[in-house]
Amino acid sequence: MRVSLVVTCAAVAVSTCLSSVAAAQSLIRQPGRHPKYSVELEPHALLTPFSPPGDTSGPGLGLGGRATIVIEDDGFISTINDSVAIGFGLDWVRYFDSGVGAGPCADWGRGPGGQPICRRIAGVGGDASYFYLPAVLQWNFWLHQEWSVFAEPGLALYLQSRDVDGSVEFGVSPVLHVGGRWHFSDWAALTARIGYPAWSVGVAFFL
Amino acid sequence: MDLPLGSRFRRGPGRSGHPLGRSLALLALVLGVTVLVGACSGDRSCYDEYCDCHGRRECILGCARDGCDLACSHTSESCGAICEDGCSFECHDTNHCSALCDDDCRYLCHHAPSCAGECGARCDYECHDVSECAVRVGPRSKITCRSVAHCKVDCDGPCDVTCRNVDRCDVSCAPGLTRRSTAGGYVCE
Numbered sequence: 044m045r046v047s048l049v050v051t052c053a054a055v056a057v058s059t060c061l062s063s064v065a066a067a068q069s070l071i072r073q074p075g076r077h078p079k080y081s082v083e084l085e086p087h088a089l090l091t092p093f094s095p096p097g098d099t100s101g102p103g104l105g106l107g108g109r110a111t112i113v114i115e116d117d118g119f120i121s122t123i124n125d126s127v128a129i130g131f132g133l134d135w136v137r138y139f140d141s142g143v144g145a146g147p148c149a150d151w152g153r154g155p156g157g158q159p160i161c162r163r164i165a166g167v168g169g170d171a172s173y174f175y176l177p178a179v180l181q182w183n184f185w186l187h188q189e190w191s192v193f194a195e196p197g198l199a200l201y202l203q204s205r206d207v208d209g210s211v212e213f214g215v216s217p218v219l220h221v222g223g224r225w226h227f228s229d230w231a232a233l234t235a236r237i238g239y240p241a242w243s244v245g246v247a248f249f250l
Numbered sequence: 251m252d253l254p255l256g257s258r259f260r261r262g263p264g265r266s267g268h269p270l271g272r273s274l275a276l277l278a279l280v281l282g283v284t285v286l287v288g289a290c291s292g293d294r295s296c297y298d299e300y301c302d303c304h305g306r307r308e309c310i311l312g313c314a315r316d317g318c319d320l321a322c323s324h325t326s327e328s329c330g331a332i333c334e335d336g337c338s339f340e341c342h343d344t345n346h347c348s349a350l351c352d353d354d355c356r357y358l359c360h361h362a363p364s365c366a367g368e369c370g371a372r373c374d375y376e377c378h379d380v381s382e383c384a385v386r387v388g389p390r391s392k393i394t395c396r397s398v399a400h401c402k403v404d405c406d407g408p409c410d411v412t413c414r415n416v417d418r419c420d421v422s423c424a425p426g427l428t429r430r431s432t433a434g435g436y437v438c439e
Contacts, residue, residue: 143312143313143318143320144311144312144313144314145303145309145310145311145312146309147308147309148308148348154348154366154384154385155384155386155403155404156366156382156402156420157384158346158348158364158366158384159346159366160349160366161310161330161350162350163332164310164311170315206314
């Protein structure tokens with residue numbers, strides 16, 4: 044359901060973008076005509092309308108960065124202006140749950156009268172901090188001198204630290220983004236992406 | 251007509267890269283999409299404030315902020331809460347209730363074989379229709395046991411304990427305080 048929504052939104056965004064640049068100086072049918080760079084460095088801010096992987100739920104905000112290395116200057120489709128890169132990143136996201144989690148007890152202690160009292164919960168939700176280490180394939184489409192779009196499937200290792208019990212866990216999450224860039228100069232672009240696990244807005248520097 | 255491209259915006263040297271590289275990249279693309287669709291297709295569990303623990307074997311609610319309003323019932327083994335200041339927790343119709351909270355908490359436990367709790371200052375603890383109620387409370391707390399076989403209270407400060415229709419009402423006061431009988435139970439003062 045969420046994936047469908049993201050794909051639909053992405054399709055609308057891309058088609059809108061494509062149609063708007065079509066009337067301008069489109070580069071999409073001119074293979075290889077795009078910025079020549081080896082690495083794209085992108086610090087960004089993060090927003091997550093989706094719940095994260097694991098037991099946490101709720102929206103989040105964060106900061107992070109991405110380094111993307113070009114592996115194919117000409118992409119999968121020979122007749123269009125596309126390219127392929129591999130991206131690696133580090134993102135920190137703070138999730139704001141309702142503050143309540145639930146799960147079985149991880150530590151039963153003895154209380155007054157010898158009655159058991161749970162002192163720690165296993166598998167709870169609640170507020171949490173996440174660190175993501177994404178590795179993605181970035182498929183770029185160079186539409187116009189000032190505009191490009193991309194899709195980014197991949198995987199991310201994540202570390203979650205939960206407030207309720209102070210526990211730390213590791214996991215693996217799928218990653219899927221679609222994004223766009225506004226190339227306001229030869230060496231930098233304003234970049235936004237939507238998808239899972241987090242949306243981002245940042246500035247990309249082409250080196 | 252040539253486009254007015256920037257210095258980095260140039261036509262490439264032609265198709266480049268090894269075919270194996272493209273194949274691997276395409277494989278990664280397909281794999282990524284497949285994994286994502288599979289991972290996102292399931293329902294998420296409910297962890298809302300009024301999350302229903304009904305039917306679980308054991309359900310412990312945890313709240314990392316002040317003023318939580320929690321409830322748990324109808325689990326086969328136990329219900330519980332771990333929460334901060336100003337927490338309210340109601341527990342009933344399970345085998346055992348457990349509560350751990352800081353100051354200004356309200357803990358209502360009923361219709362269960364046993365209820366245990368530890369709370370800080372100004373705790374309002376009520377236990378009724380239970381075989382055994384056991385609680386440790388902080389200063390200026392108020393405890394009510396009603397229709398209970400055994401009510402065990404450890405007061406770490408001044409407290410007021412009411413026992414009605416209770417077979418055995420045990421109240422322990424912190425060192426330095428004295429226990430005094432009242433019409434309805436005991437006080438530590």
